[in-house]
């Protein structure tokens with residue numbers, strides 16, 4: 001719950017307003033696991049509150065540990081589905097990659113989560129629990145919303161979770177250390193940018209509108225040029241860092257024409273593009289771009305004035321690398337997926 005929600009709760013119970021702040025302290029600073037631990041609340045109030053609310057910290061079901069130190073946690077959701085969360089150590093940084101949905105309706109052709117289709121949204125509590133309940137919580141330096149799901153398709157819960165992570169009444173993390181990744185549907189993106197000042201990573205994957213609609217079927221109906229124009233406009237009075245992501249697919253989106261058109265599309269923006277090696281998975285017949293060609297593609301982008309980096313692959317041996325988070329559940333698509341044969345969104 002946000003401080004606003006706790007304030008409403010206090011008003012409904014006819015408690016003094018400061019009670020909301022006390023409750024947020026207990027939840028986010030003292031990390032209580034049950035209402036009965038809230039010792040400055042009268043026993044009768046605790047009992048009444050327990051009838052309608054619960055703290056419900058849910059420990060991970062499993063942890064898988066990669067040879068490179070990456071960890072993948074699985075959690076059960078209220079709907080008895082399973083979600084995955086990756087924890088990635090990298091030098092001084094320890095990055096937690098949160099899921100916001102069970103599956104995803106965008107259906108990107110290179111993504112195992114997309115092949116699950118959408119099974120449901122996570123509540124703000126289920127999103128926060130991925131941070132709250134792991135043993136490394138206090139050592140986490142960065143959080144990215146890049147796990148299962150399109151965060152802006154679950155806007156209200158994601159905004160509440162971002163508030164609880166960043167506000168002083170919550171966990172108080174720096175906004176500069178949180179990044180939300182999205183395909184960038186303009187309307188929910190506008191609402192998110194108006195309310196949350198965290199970093200943004202936009203999933204681009206091709207500079208060509210029609211091709212993007214094939215690779216990211218859930219972006220049909222959205223105009224790429226309109227999205228870029230909106231980001232340029234906002235950059236005039238918004239200092240947050242916006243970056244772009246580009247999964248490299250052999251023979252699909254990795255030609256030099258793609259590099260040149262990407263550089264033209266983003267020309268003049270203060271941004272960076274992260275090139276992500278594709279990680280194949282069973283049932284998908286796309287092929288990764290060879291590393292040497294990724295380097296040539298990056299060099300071409302840089303030659304055209306863009307800052308470009310190649311993201312290191314992490315957690316591949318435990319299926320925690322980019323695009324591989326997915327949980328085997330009834331209803332998961334099993335048919336082969338390619339750029340032409342993509343899952344309907």
Ligand code: SF4
Pocket residue numbers: 104105106107108111112113114115147148149150183
């Ligand atoms: S890449 Fe992101 S938006 Fe695309 S299907 Fe996977 S989880 Fe959804």
